[in-house]
Amino acid sequence: MGVEVRTEGITKSFGSQRIWQDVSLTLPRGEVSALLGPSGTGKSVFLKSLIGLLRPEQGSIFIDGTDIMTCSSKQLYEIRKLFGVLFQDGALFGSMNLFDNTAFPLREHTKKSESEIKKIVMEKLELTGLLGAEGKLPGEISGGMRKRAGLARALVLDPQIILVDEPDSGLDPVRTSYLAQLLIDINAQIDATILIVTHNINLARTVPDNIGMLFRRQLVMFGPREVLLTSEEPVVKQFLNGRMQGPIGMSEEKDESQMAREQAMFDAGHHAGGAEEVEGIIPQMRATPGMPPREAEHRRHIRVREMMHTLPPAAQKAIEDSLDTGSRV
Numbered sequence: 221m222g223v224e225v226r227t228e229g230i231t232k233s234f235g236s237q238r239i240w241q242d243v244s245l246t247l248p249r250g251e252v253s254a255l256l257g258p259s260g261t262g263k264s265v266f267l268k269s270l271i272g273l274l275r276p277e278q279g280s281i282f283i284d285g286t287d288i289m290t291c292s293s294k295q296l297y298e299i300r301k302l303f304g305v306l307f308q309d310g311a312l313f314g315s316m317n318l319f320d321n322t323a324f325p326l327r328e329h330t331k332k333s334e335s336e337i338k339k340i341v342m343e344k345l346e347l348t349g350l351l352g353a354e355g356k357l358p359g360e361i362s363g364g365m366r367k368r369a370g371l372a373r374a375l376v377l378d379p380q381i382i383l384v385d386e387p388d389s390g391l392d393p394v395r396t397s398y399l400a401q402l403l404i405d406i407n408a409q410i411d412a413t414i415l416i417v418t419h420n421i422n423l424a425r426t427v428p429d430n431i432g433m434l435f436r437r438q439l440v441m442f443g444p445r446e447v448l449l450t451s452e453e454p455v456v457k458q459f460l461n462g463r464m465q466g467p468i469g470m471s472e473e474k475d476e477s478q479m480a481r482e483q484a485m486f487d488a489g490h491h492a493g494g495a496e497e498v499e500g501i502i503p504q505m506r507a508t509p510g511m512p513p514r515e516a517e518h519r520r521h522i523r524v525r526e527m528m529h530t531l532p533p534a535a536q537k538a539i540e541d542s543l544d545t546g547s548r549v
């Protein structure tokens with residue numbers, strides 16, 4: 221079962237470059253959350269901080285109640301075993317076939333026999349649709365297969381927290397949807413807490429229970445998906461529709477004169493980019509029929525009900541509407 225991950229006021233810089241500051245959020249146990257943000261806003265740095273690969277200079281990171289910023293290195297070693305991480309490129313060893321890549325964490329971190337290892341590895345390769353490819357080298361398979369192999373490897377130690385860095389990078393939209401479905405199904409099967417770092421708008425709209433966004437070195441918001449998806453915040457609206465019109469520029473942010481120049485151009489009819497102006501909420505993906513129900517759905521129902529009065533009116537309405545249609549929450 222998944223565990224809660226909570227950050228309190230964490231701040232990270234590299235030298236004089238501040239990446240983000242005072243970031244506080246809670247990933248509720250067993251729920252799927254997504255962290256969005258334009259390129260370079262420090263999403264990957266955040267993910268690496270959660271697992272203790274990078275160290276923020278301020279704040280606390282509680283994993284199942286233990287602050288990894290102050291715990292001993294022995295405790296940190298144990299806590300890391302709770303994580304399964306899927307890095308952008310799968311981070312596979314190029315000289316090892318998929319079987320050995322997937323078996324690697326079991327051989328490194330457990331005393332399991334080779335026959336036990338084989339059973340687990342084949343189970344995870346089957347789950348990720350890779351049976352039959354176990355003898356292939358990473359260089360011999362497609363990007364989508366490498367991603368799935370990375371996921372198989374991330375799952376072998378039965379993680380309670382799964383961190384996924386840009387699951388869509390290098391994948392076509394169809395394969396991205398299949399990978400998203402796989403993550404939801406895995407969540408239904410093992411109830412792990414999942415954090416997906418992405419700038420894929422479709423993924424953000426359809427997969428997570430909770431969404432947050434980093435911009436201008438701040439966490440702009442974090443909460444139930446309905447909050448961000450109904451937000452009137454210009455940066456959020458711009459991001460969700462993938463348009464040039466708004467505060468996000470080619471480098472991280474625009475100044476006022478550039479905003480005004482561009483606005484005049486758009487007013488004169490210039491295309492602002494982006495293919496669609498989607499407003500509001502679209503239904504969330506469900507586990508594939510035949511899968512166990514997601515336990516997180518029930519817990520989220522209770523949690524969101526309790527916090528309802530603290531949410532903006534548009535988010536409250538979206539939640540009520542989903543209740544009316546019986547779809548969610």
Ligand SMILES: Nc1ncnc2c1ncn2[C@@H]1O[C@H](COP(=O)(O)OP(=O)(O)OP(=O)(O)O)[C@@H](O)[C@H]1O
Nearest residue numbers: 234239257258259260261262263264265266386419
């Ligand atoms: N180990 C490091 N040392 C110094 N600077 C770093 C290090 N890791 C990341 N950075 C810097 O931190 C900033 C944020 O990087 P990060 O990769 O987290 O962004 P991101 O939001 O994940 O971007 P993208 O969506 O493009 O992957 C960048 O300016 C990057 O150069």
